[in-house]
Amino acid sequence: MDHEVTRSVDEAVAEALEGEADRQRSTLQMIASENHVSEAVLDAQGSVLTNKYAEGYPGARYYGGCEYADEVERLAIERASELFGADHVNVQPHSGTQANQAVYFSMLEPGDKILSLDLNHGGHLSHGHPANFTGQLYEVEQYEVNPETGLLDYDGLADHAAEFEPDIIVSGYSAYPREVEWTTIQSVADEVGALHLADIAHITGLVAAGVHASPVGIADFVTGSTHKTIRAGRGGIVMCREEYADDIDAAVFPGGQGGPLMHNIAGKAVGFKEALQPEFEAYAERTVENANVLGETLAEHGFSLVSGGTDNHLVLVDLRESHPETSGGDAEDALEAADIVLNANTVPGETRSPFDPSGIRVGTPALTTRGFDADDTRRVGELIARVIDAPSDEAVRSDVRDEVAALCEANPLYE
């Protein structure tokens, strides 16, 4: 990845691209929403399809010359249908947020009511945050996790829904380490006559591999990101029952987007093909195993985990008891200086500000992609503990950087 061609035109951008590739190779990517796509997905995404306008859908485009675009989009749809068992799939959303937008635009009027999980408790901006279009267009109330257990409070959700009478209930989260009971949430929605959107952005790969229960066939709508656990390149996807297919397609295009990013759709098609192979199931299982090993290691070192552990690809660490002097931001900065990249995160019952919250969110999808096994991951957990125990100790940082370098060398990426 020397970006020779780019370099011949633009030294500055080529330098930055090479710098980014080196950063990804030589440091630990533990942001739970990130992953490393294959070189095949990279190649498809960096292809001539970026040149092509293909407004419309396969077989019904507004432009000529779409035979290859059609082929690629059909393959992406077919493979996604097979992966998830969905009746209808739209692979055009530019991102997970645009996928959610399509559901809202197709089903809600401005002023309609959304009931979603509080952002501080693991929800997402596109579920009704005041700074997001959802918070501006709709009336939003939020449910919570139980602050003691860190688990979704399904009874509280049912009570809240009965009182608020939402038009749609949103499930699926950005920082929830436990399995979600889709059928329970669906019964709450049925009880109050609400639609149910299950946003599996983070766990799209785990659901595809059968490692996490699937909401497809249960929830009215299922949306996802394609660049997180499923590592199919940047983008979004919407799935629904046939009855909603035309409404959803119209809400994606022309409702919310113009021409589809056909090069990204090519990436999705290739990534979905990879996700259909048996190796992907093994990958998803290892990702969850590694998250468990990471959680156990951190717990052994005195850290407190929200919900006590994990069922998926991430652990959420609440630093307040074990490290009351260290904010999530302090931990993030110290770890980054030690070549371990993750993010500060709010925790249930947050007492600091969202800009410098009390926790860190730590994910295993990217490390598992580059080959980290349970032993490697245990070592990573020990390194994280070492850094947070002495967040401004230069000698510790330097030691940890050496160990990170060795782990990276043993698990090479994009050679």
Ligand SMILES: *Cc1c(COP(=O)(O)O)cnc(C)c1O
């Ligand atoms: C990541 C995420 C999204 C989508 O994010 P984009 O950056 O728009 O792709 C949507 N919902 C949840 C719960 C997420 O975690």
